[in-house]
Amino acid sequence: MTTETQKGTLFTPWNIVAGIILAAGVVVTIMRFTMGLGSVTNLSDNNPWGIWIGFDLLCGVALAAGGYTTSAACYIFGFKRFHGAVRPAILTAFLGYALVVFALNYDVGRPWRLPYPIFYQQGTTSILFEVGLCVFIYLTVLFLEYLPAALEWKRGFDKYRDILVKLTMGLTILGVILSTLHQSSLGALYLIAPSKLHPLWYTPYLPVMFFMSSMFAGMSMVIFEGTLSHKHFHHKMDDEYNLGYEDLQMAFSKAAAWIMAGYLAMKLLGLAMDNRWQYLGTGYGAWWLVEVVGFVALPCYAYAVAYRDRNLKLARFTALWTVLGIVLNRFNVSLVAFNWQLPSVDRYFPSAGEIIISLFVVTIGVIAFRFIVTRMPIFYVHPAYKDSSH
Amino acid sequence: MKRRHFLGLLGAAGVTLGSGATAKAASLGDVKGLPNAGGVLFDASRCIGCRKCEAACNQVNDLPKPAKAFDDLTVLDVTRRTDAKTYTIVNKYVPDAGKPPVFRKIQCNHCMEPACASACFVAAFKKSETGAVVYDPDVCVGCRYCMVACPFNIPAYEYDKAFTPRVMKCTMCQPRLLEGKLPGCVEACPKEALIFGKRRELLNLAWDRIGGNPGRYVEHVYGEREMGGTSWLTIAPKPSFAAIGMDENLGTTSAPELTSGALAAVPAVAGIWPVLLTGLYAISKRKEKIAESEKQAAVAAAIAKASADAEAKLAEELAKAEVAGKRRIEVEVKKALEAAAKAGEEGEDA
Numbered sequence: 001m002t003t004e005t006q007k008g009t010l011f012t013p014w015n016i017v018a019g020i021i022l023a024a025g026v027v028v029t030i031m032r033f034t035m036g037l038g039s040v041t042n043l044s045d046n047n048p049w050g051i052w053i054g055f056d057l058l059c060g061v062a063l064a065a066g067g068y069t070t071s072a073a074c075y076i077f078g079f080k081r082f083h084g085a086v087r088p089a090i091l092t093a094f095l096g097y098a099l100v101v102f103a104l105n106y107d108v109g110r111p112w113r114l115p116y117p118i119f120y121q122q123g124t125t126s127i128l129f130e131v132g133l134c135v136f137i138y139l140t141v142l143f144l145e146y147l148p149a150a151l152e153w154k155r156g157f158d159k160y161r162d163i164l165v166k167l168t169m170g171l172t173i174l175g176v177i178l179s180t181l182h183q184s185s186l187g188a189l190y191l192i193a194p195s196k197l198h199p200l201w202y203t204p205y206l207p208v209m210f211f212m213s214s215m216f217a218g219m220s221m222v223i224f225e226g227t228l229s230h231k232h233f234h235h236k237m238d239d240e241y242n243l244g245y246e247d248l249q250m251a252f253s254k255a256a257a258w259i260m261a262g263y264l265a266m267k268l269l270g271l272a273m274d275n276r277w278q279y280l281g282t283g284y285g286a287w288w289l290v291e292v293v294g295f296v297a298l299p300c301y302a303y304a305v306a307y308r309d310r311n312l313k314l315a316r317f318t319a320l321w322t323v324l325g326i327v328l329n330r331f332n333v334s335l336v337a338f339n340w341q342l343p344s345v346d347r348y349f350p351s352a353g354e355i356i357i358s359l360f361v362v363t364i365g366v367i368a369f370r371f372i373v374t375r376m377p378i379f380y381v382h383p384a385y386k387d388s389s390h
Numbered sequence: 391m392k393r394r395h396f397l398g399l400l401g402a403a404g405v406t407l408g409s410g411a412t413a414k415a416a417s418l419g420d421v422k423g424l425p426n427a428g429g430v431l432f433d434a435s436r437c438i439g440c441r442k443c444e445a446a447c448n449q450v451n452d453l454p455k456p457a458k459a460f461d462d463l464t465v466l467d468v469t470r471r472t473d474a475k476t477y478t479i480v481n482k483y484v485p486d487a488g489k490p491p492v493f494r495k496i497q498c499n500h501c502m503e504p505a506c507a508s509a510c511f512v513a514a515f516k517k518s519e520t521g522a523v524v525y526d527p528d529v530c531v532g533c534r535y536c537m538v539a540c541p542f543n544i545p546a547y548e549y550d551k552a553f554t555p556r557v558m559k560c561t562m563c564q565p566r567l568l569e570g571k572l573p574g575c576v577e578a579c580p581k582e583a584l585i586f587g588k589r590r591e592l593l594n595l596a597w598d599r600i601g602g603n604p605g606r607y608v609e610h611v612y613g614e615r616e617m618g619g620t621s622w623l624t625i626a627p628k629p630s631f632a633a634i635g636m637d638e639n640l641g642t643t644s645a646p647e648l649t650s651g652a653l654a655a656v657p658a659v660a661g662i663w664p665v666l667l668t669g670l671y672a673i674s675k676r677k678e679k680i681a682e683s684e685k686q687a688a689v690a691a692a693i694a695k696a697s698a699d700a701e702a703k704l705a706e707e708l709a710k711a712e713v714a715g716k717r718r719i720e721v722e723v724k725k726a727l728e729a730a731a732k733a734g735e736e737g738e739d740a
Contacts, residue, residue, distance in 0.1 A: 123510045125653070180663060191651075191652055193538055
């Protein structure tokens with residue numbers, strides 16, 4: 001790939017795999033936009049939303065929550081030692097949201113009308129309107145938060161860069177508000193369909209649960225992304241980043257353990273309030289327990305142990321575990337437990353085309369991340385701005 | 391109530407800020423303002439499964455011709471749903487083995503407070519004054535949230551169109567209603583299983599039939615209260631609505647009410663968060679400031695103590711030095727005097 005500069009050869013295993021995914025993605029893209037959704041997806045009248053919503057949108061937004069959690073921890077709650085981690089987290093979030101919007105262009109029938117709900121005719125009674133508006137504004141906020149890094153890289157825009165740096169506090173607060181709103185609203189989307197979502201997953205707490213889980217999803221993603229980045233971009237990191245790095249992973253492990261404990265309590269409360277215990281004995285109940293015990297309770301405990309023993313290795317493993325748990329939860333709400341009463345022939349399973357586009361989108365994200373961190377001051381403070389770093 | 395749990399959780403602020411007044415697609419007030427809104431009563435006990443309604447619907451709506459002709463009744467052997475080329479279908483059910491089948495016509499129920507209209511983020515769906523829920527393809531983005539939201543699984547999508555895909559569903563023949571005609575299916579029904587009229591009058595008729603034929607019908611008018619009520623009403627022969635594939639557990643809460651709690655949280659969050667977060671920031675900033683000033687005070691005290699000590703020591707040293715100096719002078723003077731005395735003696739001697 002074009003970003004490969006250090007190794008000399010283009011044909012590294014990663015580049016070959018990425019190249020194949022990109023090529024397949026381009027083919028599916030052409031089919032999607034010339035022959036319609038039906039030609040590449042398994043979507044149907046009973047299953048209008050597939051993995052392009054369940055994964056690209058729901059997981060994409062939840063896993064991009066590291067942006068608001070890290071910047072809030074650093075700027076609002078005063079954990080200044082995490083300062084080095086803010087830029088990577090903001091970049092991950094910005095790319096995440098940008099790709100969510102990019103992927104939505106595949107899923108909606110007439111993507112050129114995506115600005116309609118905001119600029120042409122507003123359906124204010126819709127939860128999706130709230131999601132759309134918040135994601136649109138938050139993507140702009142993330143872009144502005146990311147922009148100083150790009151301006152420092154290109155130089156000569158110090159005036160604008162300084163203005164943006166002064167806005168940091170305001171943008172951070174705005175980011176938390178917008179994230180609270182749309183992270184929870186993604187869960188609230190399903191409140192309108194009590195007859196379609198299995199009672200174990202349908203609860204009036206869905207919005208609160210989606211918001212809470214976005215917090216530990218974001219933190220886990222920061223730990224996970226930091227670990228990967230350390231392997232591949234270590235030469236780009238400065239002392240400030242490296243000094244705060246392990247502290248941050250430990251602090252986020254602790255925070256995630258607490259929030260997951262609260263989330264777990266909320267899950268049980270949801271069952272108790274609507275008295276849905278009897279469903280635990282069914283097949284769906286077993287699956288619910290896999291999600292809640294196997295991917296919330298256990299990683300919650302593992303995070304706590306990792307913090308107590310200052311076991312970085314366990315913390316990093318648990319981060320990946322938690323990320324998978326979030327994906328499982330979003331899949332369960334949007335796909336597995338949705339339309340649970342339909343006969344199995346009418347149920348949805350993603351097509352190869354849908355999976356290829358989802359992989360395509362993730363690959364573009366990784367390439368963009370690599371392109372940016374190898375060029376712009378993300379893991380280090382630019383020498384020219386040492387004294388005015390925000 | 392589920393909504394109440396959620397609201398309770400968000401606290402009083404959320405409730406007072408928006409009890410869902412703006413959250414309704416077609417609030418009850420609007421519906422009451424449509425006294426002449428029409429509807430259709432479907433009596434499943436009268437339906438013979440002839441598919442004439444399907445044929446009429448296909449014709450008046452200019453829908454594509456189906457693969458199998460409308461007089462081919464083998465189609466009834468499989469359970470179908472509405473799709474992008476079919477606004478209405480008839481399904482066959484056998485509630486009691488050995489007894490004659492019961493047929494059910496399926497189409498948009500034209501909810502009083504439609505889930506699709508509540509869910510649409512471009513307001514492409516509207517409950518019109520005729521009672522019909524109509525769709526505007528000119529603004530539709532194609533997100534298909536209406537299809538997720540619809541409790542009756544009615545809207546379908548033109549997945550095979552690349553440039554102009556639309557959501558497709560029954561319009562209650564809105565264009566014909568506006569011309570004063572009956573919906574196509576109602577006009578075509580040979581058994582009067584479908585009756586068009588004002589919803590209020592249809593409800594009375596439905597209950598009259600149930601009451602006038604004891605033991606024949608399920609004692610319930612489906613659509614009177616389901617999901618806040620629908621313009622299309624159904625009565626069915628015993629044993630149950632579930633036996634003819636209808637969901638009996640939909641509840642009476644309308645779709646807009648299901649999401650109004652979450653929407654009410656928006657102003658609460660947008661109002662409280664900035665204050666709270668700025669407060670938290672101020673607290674953490676102030677803590678820092680206090681810590682800083684305490685540190686400075688401690689340093690200042692330490693410096694003060696150190697300099698006081700130093701001064702005292704200096705004074706002591708100075709005093710010592712003074713004493714030592716005096717003594718040295720005294721010694722020197724003494725020495726000089728002694729020397730002078732000695733010199734005097736020597737001079738005298740000489």
